[in-house]
Amino acid sequence: QKEVEQNSGPLSVPEGAIASLNCTYSDRVSQSFFWYRQYSGKSPELIMSIYSNGDKEDGRFTAQLNKASQYVSLLIRDSQPSDSATYLCAVKVYSGGGADGLTFGKGTHLIIQP
């Protein structure tokens, strides 16, 4: 049973500060890791993907992966009120079979306080 765990929050961060979102996963053979942002009533949109250990930066976002600890995080620098949303961590395992969709965590509700 693949599991992806996230703290549901809400996580409240002042505008301009760094928001840190964390995720752990249970399946050691997980190979791809994704962070999605989802606004209420909307479909998820991809923020970052990361495949190897270390940091990956894209604008204000940095994804961090530690496969030994089965841990992936997302840092949002210079947080803006528009960053307020639910952030979903997703993991993929390539099984070689017909089913290779994503396993999602329940998401962390982030609130950026103006």
Next chain:
Amino acid sequence: GAVVSQHPSRVICKSGTSVKIECRSLDFQATTMFWYRQFPKQSLMLMATSNEGSKATYEQGVEKDKFLINHASLTLSTLTVTSAHPEDSSFYICSARKGAPNTEAFFGQGTRLTVV
């Protein structure tokens, strides 16, 4: 970019009827499409993986006879909820992938199904 269009965005149906949801990749050919379901304040749960021209692979606990998936072309997959009941009310979201399993899949806008 890659655009995935889902239709309808909202649908209300009576209990016992069937509802069809379409998922189209508008600017690429999708070798694989996925169907997810999201209940309020819950995460997305993968229902099934659909490869063009072959039968869908359903996740454990998802009834294949109730949730019929057809992926007849490289740009269209449909999900039909048969004999819908109020407990089927949910947010259904498709995603489509154009390449190998390690490539990105793009999400449609989602369909809010309400069964009354």
